[in-house]
Amino acid sequence: SQQGEEDPQALSIQEGENATMNCSYKTSINNLQWYRQNSGRGLVHLILIRSNEREKHSGRLRVTLDTSKKSSSLLITASRAADTASYFCATGGTGKLIFGQGTTLQVKP
Amino acid sequence: GAGVSQTPSNKVTEKGKYVELRCDPISGHTALYWYRQSLGQGPEFLIYFQGTGAADDSGLPNDRFFAVRPEGSVSTLKIQRTERGDSAVYLCASSLGQRNTGELFFGEGSRLTVL
Incomplete structure (x- = not known):
């Protein structure tokens, strides 16, 4: 089952505009991670934010x-x-990561 | 190797057949994960190994699915009596295995098609 x-x-x-994606989750977490997936490829880690952090760049x-x-x-x-x-987005505890359903972003040139 | 390697990249089989999918993680990564991804969906957790043992197999959908990691490195996901609903991309990932789950490194996946 999906968490997020x-x-x-x-x-x-x-192109040139900003894109904002949101993620909601259900249980307590140690960290939250964002991944990117190009069509037909594996997932690539983008960024990890810990539960005691509010913002990360x-x-x-x-x-x-x-x-x-x-x-x-x-x-x-x-x-x-x-x-x-x-x-x-993916939420992590002390074991598995649980992924959300994803946002598909298209950036037009 | 430099990254997580999965074989085969594509597998077409007939309903009822047995399938094995292999994952070779990054050297030194103690944690290994299997996920399943259907078209347009996020990865769905199947099983997670810490070393040789399955630390969490709560995502395996039924007893037709089984995974092993006998030497704590390469893992094999085994699917018996395949069904059309098993068609999906099976993703493997590995990580350093810290107590708080950190970054996962994914392979390119094995696309399974059951006819």
Whole structure:
């Protein structure tokens, strides 16, 4: 079963615009991670935010975490056509990672 | 190897047949995970190994599915009496196996089609 729910399910933007994806989860976590998956490929880790952190940056990525609302957001700034992919949040405890359903992002050149 | 390797990349089989999918994790990674992904869905957890033992097999859908990791490195996911509903991409991932689950490194997946 899936733990997280991403919103929106699909997002289409123009190159240069910002893209925001949201993730909600149900149980307590140690960390929350975001992954990217290009069509037909495996998942690639983007960023990990720990439960005691509120915001984290990595290049054009900004992740926020609100444990009181059990939600996280991923912001991609100045998007590029190469950012076109599916993005998944995953919640981690002391064992398995549980993935959400994903947001499919299309960036039009 | 440099990354997680999965074989075969594609497998087409007939309903009722037996299938084995292999995963070769990153050297030194003690934790190994199997996920299943259907089209348009997120990866669904199947089983997680810490070393040679299955630490959590709660995601295996039924007793037709079984996985082993006899020497704590390569793992094999075994599916007996395959059904059409087993068609999916089977993803393997490995990690350093810290107490708090960190970054997972994924293979490219094995696409299973059951006719």
